[in-house]
Amino acid sequence: MRDPLSEVVSLLAPYAPEIKLAEASGPFQVQRANLDRLFYCLAITGEVLVSVNDAPPIQLNESDFILIPEAQKAAISSIQPTTTSFIDKPQQTGPGRVWIGEKGGDISTRMIIGHCSFECQDKDMLLSLLPSTMVIRGKDQIAAITSLIKEEVLAPKPAGETITDYLLRILLINAFRSAHLTNNLPSLIRGLADKCVAKALRAIHEQPAYPWSGESLAAEAGMSRSAFFSRFKDTVGMAPLSYLLQWRMAKAKSLLKEGKETVISIALEVGYGSSSSFSSAFLRHEGVSPSAFRGQLIENR
Structure with a gap:
């Protein structure tokens, strides 16, 4: 895992x-x-x-x-x-x-x-x-x-x-x-120290392309949806689905930087069924399209 x-x-x-x-x-x-x-x-x-x-x-x-x-x-x-x-x-x-x-x-x-x-x-x-x-x-x-x-x-x-x-x-x-x-402030590390939250975090990282929902992540943690959302935010510092989106985008940007995969293959790898849905999500999150982001990286090399 x-x-x-x-x-x-x-x-x-x-x-x-x-x-x-x-x-x-x-x-x-x-x-x-x-x-x-x-x-x-x-x-x-x-x-x-x-x-x-x-x-x-x-x-x-x-x-x-x-x-x-x-x-x-x-x-x-x-x-x-x-x-x-x-x-x-x-x-x-x-x-x-x-x-x-x-x-x-x-x-x-x-x-x-x-x-x-x-x-x-x-x-x-x-x-x-x-x-x-x-x-x-x-x-x-x-x-x-x-x-x-x-x-x-x-x-x-x-x-x-x-x-x-x-x-x-x-x-x-x-x-x-x-x-x-030594630190009780919310963070990924504090989330990993919580056995229930850690199960959901590992599930996200193990299968970032899976169509996770709040309910399915709560089930991974073995908790009710409301209790899971509250504990996840208290320990990690953000809602579970926000973390999922952040991680998918970070993973996508890393893959775009490597330049070895097509946009559609990256889209599928991080949980989007098409290049258009991925491009729309990426544009909302980053302010540029995946292709433009990759182009900027090439120009700055």
Whole structure:
């Protein structure tokens, strides 16, 4: 059976184009604005406070990892408060390496910070299915991954950037998978943590072309229609049929991007009986026809 989270992450296709090792001494605080990207911070040594989008700061201890899918601005500071409102400007000390805080002091904090980009054409829709903030405390498998990342960053070896990128992808997926443990806001991950809702979500991903109705999805979940609709919206954040439409459109856009299938074959694969019905639904949802969407992708290559 298909795993909905794996499919969402696969369509997002995250990669880490910007990875920096930040070393700090003494009290410090740095800020970044106009990010509009997925932001992450991994504490390697020491402790740090991270505040994203003006939210209350979250303390990260050694090997803790924070991931914010849609960050507009971020502030990172030492646990020890600064005596002024001065904002430090990171100083480049080498490729992918910056220094923050007192010059010449002993290193009190090391962290890996960066941004992720996505190859997906529909990242906004897919990111809306994920929690707004994910904090993973360093233990078990996470600790093993962070230890490997730390080794690659502190002692660079041939192909180290490639290995670090893959390790960060694994860390991202672990953050997505574990998010329901630290976040109660509606999301796909929280829906998958609910046994009844998860059955309906897996059914949608297993057979997106099936003519699902509210009643048939409720039957998959083993619930009454009204109870199912209420629980689905409470956990996932949208109605079941809205999720079905969103997923069909995301799947269609991915297939259009690949360019291997005809519009009619894509229509049938995502649950439409004809190219005209699919084109009409796609136009309502995206504002352009499937053919025009594919043409735009070709022009932008």
